[in-house]
Amino acid sequence: MSRKTLTEEHFNNLIDKYGTEILRLCYLYLKDYQLAEDACQDTFLKVYSNFHKFNELSTEKTWITKICINTCKNYLRNPWKRKVKLENRELVQNEISDQEIFDELEKSELFSSIMNLKQTYKEIILMYYYQQLSVKEISQILDISESNAFTRLSRARQFLKDKIGGIIYEQS
Missing domain, CATH: 1.10.1740.10 (RNA polymerase sigma factor, region 2, helix turn helix motif)
Structure with missing residues (x-):
């Protein structure tokens, strides 16, 4: 090679x-x-x-x-x-x-809730929604199966839904 x-x-x-x-x-x-x-x-x-x-x-x-x-x-x-x-x-x-943008983001309830998730759930939310990576790409990055990545994403969404209430848009 x-x-x-x-x-x-x-x-x-x-x-x-x-x-x-x-x-x-x-x-x-x-x-x-x-x-x-x-x-x-x-x-x-x-x-x-x-x-x-x-x-x-x-x-x-x-x-x-x-x-x-x-x-x-x-x-x-x-x-x-x-x-x-x-x-x-x-x-x-x-x-x-960009600092002002980050400061505003930090003030939001959603961001605060995301940052308070367990590391495994926080990182998958950040990669999926903020980096716009696919579940397949996330599974490669984290060295986990796609089904495990999807399960983590689903659980993270549920934790956020329970924390802040309301409906969280889910795309698969």
């Missing part, structure tokens, strides 16, 4: 195509915009250095999302990263327009 190389142009295309989604997913996992930016950058550094390992059994988006989730989980396990806070957030916020 020949070693796949990643051209600068292809790498830049990956960043253009998936960068915003990966940043959003990092933020949803880490709940800190600066850490999310770091995790997003780390994700793409791993994509660049490990592209030769991409086996094309999944889509590039699925593969990159899996790297992103593992990166975020590593950040959450690292106590030093959890305690790092920037002193002057006002300066950073004025430079980043």
Whole structure:
């Protein structure tokens, strides 16, 4: 098997195509915009250095999302990263327009309910609704069967329905 190389142009295309989604997913996992930016950058550094390992059994988006989730989980396990806070957030916020969007999202009852779910349910909701991945892609990312992924998604929806009341739109 020949070693796949990643051209600068292809790498830049990956960043253009998936960068915003990966940043959003990092933020949803880490709940800190600066850490999310770091995790997003780390994700793409791993994509660049490990592209030769991409086996094309999944889509590039699925593969990159899996790297992103593992990166975020590593950040959450690292106590030093959890305690790092920037002193002057006002300066950073004025430079980043997405921050306001994330702040508004955090205020919603639905977002709060999602973030309070168990990790297995939270991640499947985030991937399905926020990353718009299919159940098949999610099962590949999490290394679980499609039926297990669908069951988790159904249970997560039910927990959210019970928590916030009302009907949650289900598409399959």
